[in-house]
Amino acid sequence: MFVVSILVGFLAADGNWTRAFNVYFFVILVLILAIIWYPNDKVEKEEAVAEPEEESVLPTFVIGLIAIKFFSGLFYMGIGLFVSDYIINEMQIGTSAAVGSMQSVASVIGMLACMFVFVFLKYLKGLEGTILLIICGIGVYLAGISATIPMIAVAWGLQSVGVNGNYSGYTTLCAMVPKGKAVGTA
DSSP: OHHHHHHHHHHTTTSOGGGGGGGGGHHHHHHHHHHHHOOOOOOOTTTOOOOOOOOOOOOHHHHHHHHHHHHHHHHHTHHHHHHHHIIIIISOOOOHHHHHHHHHHHHHHHHHHHHTHHHHHHHHTTOHHHHHHHHHHHHHHHHHHOOSHHHHHHHHHHHHHHHHHHHHHHHHHHHHSOOTTHHHHO
């Protein structure tokens, strides 16, 4: 994501923003590599040991977390999707190369937030979703009132911490709590 974001910025730097969509051709390479390295989980029938079936009920709160994750996803992406238009066209304070670089920095910050998801879950004790969405909201608010590239970059970084930390936390909880086949459903 880091490299691709920078590449997108430079591909669209001359004003031909549709050229940035060429990075989607990387998906072909990723799919080929995924097929090549997909694990072979075939087990010989005589080696398979029948394990007792665990109860596979999807807890109600997991359904609630998924609903919150979906609903909040409708709103928080505003900064990521529209910052290019905001910086280049509306504010006229930067180029697509600057936006691509800022996206890369925000991606790294978001990745770091994902790495500390267990810290969030341990120390925020059930409030991680709320606190991280508030951090995301502060980032989006700051982006809206900012008039400089550095301030918008800070806002985008806060938004990345909130979004990626929140999504990682919800996904982790949705995978840890259910049992049996319900884990795959969640």
